[in-house]
Amino acid sequence: MTDQRQKPITAFLLNSSEIVFVFYAIFVSFSTYFCMYAFRKPFAAATFAGLQFFGTTIKLKKAIVISQIIGYALSKYAGIKICSEISPKKRLFTLVFLILFAESALIIYGILPNNYKVFAIFLNGIPLGMVWGLVVWYLEGRQTSELLLAGLSCSFILASGIVKDFGRAVMGGVVAEWWLKIPLLGTIISRLMGEVSEGWMPAVVGLHFLPFFFISVWLLNQLPQPTEADIEARTERETMDGSERLSFLKHFLLGIILLCVAYFFLTAYRDYRDNYQVEIFNELGYVYEDNKTIITQAETIVAFGVICALALIYLIKDNRLGLIGAYGIMVSGIVLMGISTTLLDAKIIDGFWWMTLVGLGAYLTYVPYGSVLFDRLIAHTKYIGTAVFAIYVADAIGYTGSISVQLYEDFFASDKIGVLAFFRTLTYLMSIVGAFCLLGSCFYFLNRGDDTVIGGAKDE
Numbered sequence: 001m002t003d004q005r006q007k008p009i010t011a012f013l014l015n016s017s018e019i020v021f022v023f024y025a026i027f028v029s030f031s032t033y034f035c036m037y038a039f040r041k042p043f044a045a046a047t048f049a050g051l052q053f054f055g056t057t058i059k060l061k062k063a064i065v066i067s068q069i070i071g072y073a074l075s076k077y078a079g080i081k082i083c084s085e086i087s088p089k090k091r092l093f094t095l096v097f098l099i100l101f102a103e104s105a106l107i108i109y110g111i112l113p114n115n116y117k118v119f120a121i122f123l124n125g126i127p128l129g130m131v132w133g134l135v136v137w138y139l140e141g142r143q144t145s146e147l148l149l150a151g152l153s154c155s156f157i158l159a160s161g162i163v164k165d166f167g168r169a170v171m172g173g174v175v176a177e178w179w180l181k182i183p184l185l186g187t188i189i190s191r192l193m194g195e196v197s198e199g200w201m202p203a204v205v206g207l208h209f210l211p212f213f214f215i216s217v218w219l220l221n222q223l224p225q226p227t228e229a230d231i232e233a234r235t236e237r238e239t240m241d242g243s244e245r246l247s248f249l250k251h252f253l254l255g256i257i258l259l260c261v262a263y264f265f266l267t268a269y270r271d272y273r274d275n276y277q278v279e280i281f282n283e284l285g286y287v288y289e290d291n292k293t294i295i296t297q298a299e300t301i302v303a304f305g306v307i308c309a310l311a312l313i314y315l316i317k318d319n320r321l322g323l324i325g326a327y328g329i330m331v332s333g334i335v336l337m338g339i340s341t342t343l344l345d346a347k348i349i350d351g352f353w354w355m356t357l358v359g360l361g362a363y364l365t366y367v368p369y370g371s372v373l374f375d376r377l378i379a380h381t382k383y384i385g386t387a388v389f390a391i392y393v394a395d396a397i398g399y400t401g402s403i404s405v406q407l408y409e410d411f412f413a414s415d416k417i418g419v420l421a422f423f424r425t426l427t428y429l430m431s432i433v434g435a436f437c438l439l440g441s442c443f444y445f446l447n448r449g450d451d452t453v454i455g456g457a458k459d460e
Contacts, residue, residue, distance in 0.1 A: 009222040022144050025223055026151030029135055031216040032095070033152060036131045037159035038209035039102040039202075042167035043068070043109070043121060044275050046198035054115050058410055065275045066406045067118040068125040073399035075129025076392055083133030084240045084389040091134050092221040098127035098134075099213055106203035117199060124202075129395070132370060133388045138223050140375050140387045142230045146322075149371030150310035154303040157363055160274050161299035166208075167201050233317075233379070240385045248385055249393070255444040256390070260397040262437035263369055267398030268405035269430045270362045276419050277355070283420035284351030298356045305360045306367055313372055319380040320446065326373045327442040331435060333364025338431030341424060358427055365434060369394050381448050 013021050043064065053063035086094065102124050109120035139148040196204055240248070249256060273280070277295050286294055309329050316322040340357035343349045349357070374387035374394075409422055417425075 007222055009219070010224050013222070014224050018144065022147050024219075025139060025144075025148050028216055028219040028223070029139055029148065029152045030155045032213065032220050033131065033135055033155040034159045035209045035213035035216055036099065036128060037156055038163050038166075038213075039099060039106065039124070039206045040068075040072075040128050041160050041274070042163050042170075042205040043202040045164040045167035045278065046171070046201060047278065048114065048198060051114060053118070060114060062406065062410060063118050064121050066403060068121040069271065069399060069402050069406065071122040071125025072129045073125075073396065073403060075126050076396040076399050079130040079133050079392040080245070080389065080396060081242075083130055083137070083392055084245060084386060086134070086137070087239070088137075088225070091137060092217060095131060095134050095217045096214065098131055099210070101127040103203065103206045103210060106206050110197075110200040110203045112199075114199065129399070132395075133392055135220065136370070136388050136391065137386070138220055141226045143233045144314065145375050146314035146372050147311055149375065150307045150314075150367075153310065153363075153367040153371050154307045157299055157303040157306060157367075158296075161277070161295035163205060164277070165293055165296050167205050170196050170204055171198065171201050238384055238386065240389050244385060245389055248383065248389065251383070252381075252445070252448065255441045255448070256393065258437045258441035258444065259369070259373075260394055262365075262434045262441070263394045263398040264401035265405075265430050265433050266362070266366055266369075266401075267395075268401040269426055270366050271399075271402040272405060272423060272426065273355075273359060273362065276423070279419045280355065280423055281351070283418055284355070286351065294352065298352065298359060301356050302359045302363055306363050309364060310367065310372060313376070319376055322372075323376040323380045323445065324442070326368045326376055327438060330365045330368050330373070331438050331442075333361040333366075334431055334434040334438065336361035336364065337427050341427045341431075344424075362430075365438075369398075377445055380445070 013024060016024075046061070048060040048064070051060040052058065053060050105120050105124035105126075109117050109124065112120055135152060136149070139145060139152060142148065281294055309332075313322055313325045313329070316325050337358050340349065340354055340361065343357075344351070344354040370391050374390040377390070378385060378387055405426070
């Protein structure tokens with residue numbers, strides 16, 4: 001605590017009320033990860049209409065999407081080790097380095113010819129997959145973790161839609177002027193690109209958000225470590241070396257397998273919806289020129305629903321009941337996806353509300369994986385370690401699923417099946433597989449109670 005108290009903001013937070021701490025932590029973590037999305041998702045707003053990858057049957061945009069996901073998936077595998085072991089002193093520098101690396105890749109993306117952009121976007125994905133784990137390190141293991149992680153999770157739900165709408169606005173010249181007024185930087189970039197094309201748009205969007213990211217991550221680094229009361233309520237969180245990670249997997253193997261199978265399909269589903277929202281809305285009859293903020297509108301409703309649901313778990317102090325609550329939210333999300341698609345088929349709801357409801361269902365299931373699920377699981381089982389490790393195991397498997405589904409659509413799905421039809425079928429598949437795996441893993445972990453005593457567990 002000595003070093004922390006030397007920081008004025010940290011000292012202030014240590015002596016503030018819980019509500020002040022919660023609002024501060026949510027704000028700085030939300031803004032940090034929101035800004036990260038400005039380096040990851042704007043490229044998806046471009047369509048590269050009519051362009052094929054090196055003259056093959058693969059669309060250029062599809063090749064670009066898959067390439068970034070491959071880089072992002074590799075980042076998740078690397079994050080299993082890096083994010084589990086990183087010391088608190090290195091987090092700030094690492095976050096800044098990762099974002100500068102990603103922006104550099106976007107500049108290369110703008111320079112390269114269309115077909116070669118896949119290599120630059122691959123490089124862009126490599127650092128970004130580790131940002132989530134580094135931010136979660138600041139928030140997990142606290143009595144208020146549900147509120148903090150719910151706020152953090154809303155960042156990528158909102159950011160995904162907003163940065164794509166922002167990117168399309170940049171290409172339309174709506175918001176592309178003020179950054180050009182920045183001394184020297186604006187002059188250099190404007191000469192390189194001439195105009196904000198589909199290729200240069202992602203780098204330009206990133207430049208808009210770069211200063212805000214620096215400020216946000218510095219403020220995030222002022223958060224104090226969990227208190228003794230936090231540790232007592234939620235179990236101590238420590239870095240995990242290779243043997244400790246292996247011990248964790250062996251102890252919870254069946255439950256982790258069931259969770260990862262569900263997440264394999266869930267991440268593929270969520271990523272497909274996220275990357276092809278523009279195309280899906282087009283097929284549903286929503287022309288972008290007449291609905292310029294439709295993605296932001298849908299995702300704002302989704303974010304509000306998710307944060308309200310996750311925040312309710314904060315009211316549950318018992319960790320076993322909290323774990324049940326997390327699973328309840330996830331299973332409800334899976335069911336909502338299937339029901340809303342049935343309602344669309346019956347023409348009871350329109351395309352906008354279907355995209356909104358399946359998005360809400362997907363995120364109600366997806367978000368707990370990266371936040372409250374593993375935090376409560378560790379608190380319930382009293383296993384000393386970090387939720388970040390379990391999150392990254394699931395993430396690595398999940399993004400492997402995302403790549404697999406993208407490739408399956410290209411090489412095995414019928415050419416006559418459009419984006420909308422494929423997505424609709426994927427929704428039904430996700431509902432069935434996800435419900436089975438989640439319910440199975442729920443029963444498994446509830447039987448691994450907090451009286452468990454193993455090498456890595458805490459005997460109380």
